[in-house]
Amino acid sequence: MCKYLKLLLLNFLKLLLLIISLYCSSSLSAQVEYDGSDCINKQFQVIAHVAVDSAMRAPLYTQDTIATILSLTSEYFNRICLSYTLCEYHVLEDDYTLGIIKSQPVAVETRLRELRNRFSMRRRINIFFLESIADAECGTGTYQGISTLLDANVFLERDCEEGLHQQLAHQLGHVLGLLDTYSAEDIELADGSNCATVADRLCDTPADPYGQTYVSAQDSIRLLTEEIVTEFISECAFIYELRDPNDDFYNPLVANIMSGYPCKCFFTQQQLDLMLSNYKQSPIKHF
Numbered sequence: 001m002c003k004y005l006k007l008l009l010l011n012f013l014k015l016l017l018l019i020i021s022l023y024c025s026s027s028l029s030a031q032v033e034y035d036g037s038d039c040i041n042k043q044f045q046v047i048a049h050v051a052v053d054s055a056m057r058a059p060l061y062t063q064d065t066i067a068t069i070l071s072l073t074s075e076y077f078n079r080i081c082l083s084y085t086l087c088e089y090h091v092l093e094d095d096y097t098l099g100i101i102k103s104q105p106v107a108v109e110t111r112l113r114e115l116r117n118r119f120s121m122r123r124r125i126n127i128f129f130l131e132s133i134a135d136a137e138c139g140t141g142t143y144q145g146i147s148t149l150l151d152a153n154v155f156l157e158r159d160c161e162e163g164l165h166q167q168l169a170h171q172l173g174h175v176l177g178l179l180d181t182y183s184a185e186d187i188e189l190a191d192g193s194n195c196a197t198v199a200d201r202l203c204d205t206p207a208d209p210y211g212q213t214y215v216s217a218q219d220s221i222r223l224l225t226e227e228i229v230t231e232f233i234s235e236c237a238f239i240y241e242l243r244d245p246n247d248d249f250y251n252p253l254v255a256n257i258m259s260g261y262p263c264k265c266f267f268t269q270q271q272l273d274l275m276l277s278n279y280k281q282s283p284i285k286h287f
């Protein structure tokens, strides 16, 4: 009986994994039909700065692991012929505290700026693989960093719910001038009527309530009498039942790389176009 249950559970898990991978690949083909007519044809030679752990003073990742992460990340950008390869593997040796970014006594931004000033190479994309960053959701990347000499920097945390390559793709999206698909302050309407002015200001990424706490008057009443789901996702399916100010339901792309959900697998056409044009217009060319 126990054996049978185990087998059943195993098959269920296999099925779940299959559904998730199918979901990702179908999202990729359905949402992104980039014609590939415009290519950057660019291979960024990035520098990885890797923190060491506090116990053994060993690098958090080997050179091979980082090369693999970069190649997985590059797949998300291959529709605009852009890729990332490892040029230099630099271990932040001697001091494990360099990889632990706390918010006290010095602010997180200051600590990250110190790392940048000490170790970043100009005209390169510098990726810091750290142990932890206070108040960050897996990492941070400089918005429009590609347009400046020293700020093409990404900082990643080790403990992240999703794969590091997914988080890296998200932060590199910021470096290439993309915003998050969501905004806690401004409410993007589900009918798309204000899509060009709020959140990521792109209209092929539907309104995304991630991080929002807005509850309409009608939903306040519903919450008292009905069972309303207020979690955003379950197994990468969007299940949130609260509505926007027009009482419309949301239907965001939970698998979008610039979303906040741990299901990232594709960029939309407008996101790809924007990264492409930001790179082309950048006065500084990174190696």
Ligand SMILES: [Zn+2]
Pocket: 170, 174, 179, 180
């Ligand atoms: Zn972000």
